[in-house]
Amino acid sequence: MELPRIIVAIDGYSSTGKSSFAKLIAKEYNLVYVDSGALYRGVTLFALEKGLIDETAGEIDLPGLQKALPELVLSFRNEDGNTLLYMGERCIESEIRSLRVAGYVSPIATIGFVRAWVDGILHKFGEKKGLVMDGRDIGAQVFPDAEIKIFCVSNPRIRAIRRAREMPGADIEEVMKNLLERDEIDSHREVSPLRKADDAIVLDNSDMTLDDQMVWFRDLVKEKYGI
Numbered sequence: 001m002e003l004p005r006i007i008v009a010i011d012g013y014s015s016t017g018k019s020s021f022a023k024l025i026a027k028e029y030n031l032v033y034v035d036s037g038a039l040y041r042g043v044t045l046f047a048l049e050k051g052l053i054d055e056t057a058g059e060i061d062l063p064g065l066q067k068a069l070p071e072l073v074l075s076f077r078n079e080d081g082n083t084l085l086y087m088g089e090r091c092i093e094s095e096i097r098s099l100r101v102a103g104y105v106s107p108i109a110t111i112g113f114v115r116a117w118v119d120g121i122l123h124k125f126g127e128k129k130g131l132v133m134d135g136r137d138i139g140a141q142v143f144p145d146a147e148i149k150i151f152c153v154s155n156p157r158i159r160a161i162r163r164a165r166e167m168p169g170a171d172i173e174e175v176m177k178n179l180l181e182r183d184e185i186d187s188h189r190e191v192s193p194l195r196k197a198d199d200a201i202v203l204d205n206s207d208m209t210l211d212d213q214m215v216w217f218r219d220l221v222k223e224k225y226g227i
């Protein structure tokens with residue numbers, strides 16, 4: 001089904017199923033899918049590999065990261081219908097999903113120059129519109145004029161169970177601790193905090209399957225665009 005060239009912004013707390021939902025929307029309505037969180041995860045992996053995060057003290061070398069960041073090249077590539085993140089010529093999709101990266105991504109995402117760097121990439125995607133992007137600040141900050149804004153919420157235990165299922169061998173309690181820590185940092189940071197845009201529609205998907213979410217989305221589209 002062909003939607004006009006709009007921007008769909010899907011924001012919300014960690015592991016509320018934003019990416020899976022966004023991917024299905026992109027497929028059904030022929031939109032480009034952009035995972036903004038993957039870029040913050042990519043910067044985090046880069047900082048870890050460059051030795052710019054002291055994992056014992058939990059400290060980030062800010063001047064070092066600011067100096068090194070211009071050499072980082074992140075891009076999305078489409079392979080067999082999946083969008084994968086690349087660092088230069090290396091696929092880093094599975095590494096960025098590790099708990100090690102998840103443990104540092106929210107502190108990295110509080111840094112103003114990191115957000116400006118990621119926003120530069122996100123705005124490039126926005127130039128042509130026709131996209132669905134998920135994240136924390138897309139509807140409120142990155143694309144305040146997005147035509148459809150959805151804010152996803154769901155019960156923390158359900159979120160942890162869903163996320164742990166994607167991480168072989170992961171412990172649900174450990175995953176839940178990380179989700180709640182990230183929610184706390186993401187909601188309270190100074191720069192561009194996780195926030196529902198005033199005109200976003202809240203979707204509590206605790207008791208919904210992805211199919212249910214798509215039924216809900218189709219109704220929304222029908223109401224707004226008559227298709």
Ligand code: CDP
Pocket residue numbers: 013014015016019036037038040041105106107109134135136137138182183186
């Ligand atoms: O998929 P999950 O909910 O675990 O998170 P993600 O979308 O991969 O994002 C990882 C982290 O990046 C978040 O916890 C935020 O700290 C940060 N992020 C952000 O600050 N702004 C965005 N637009 C997207 C992600």
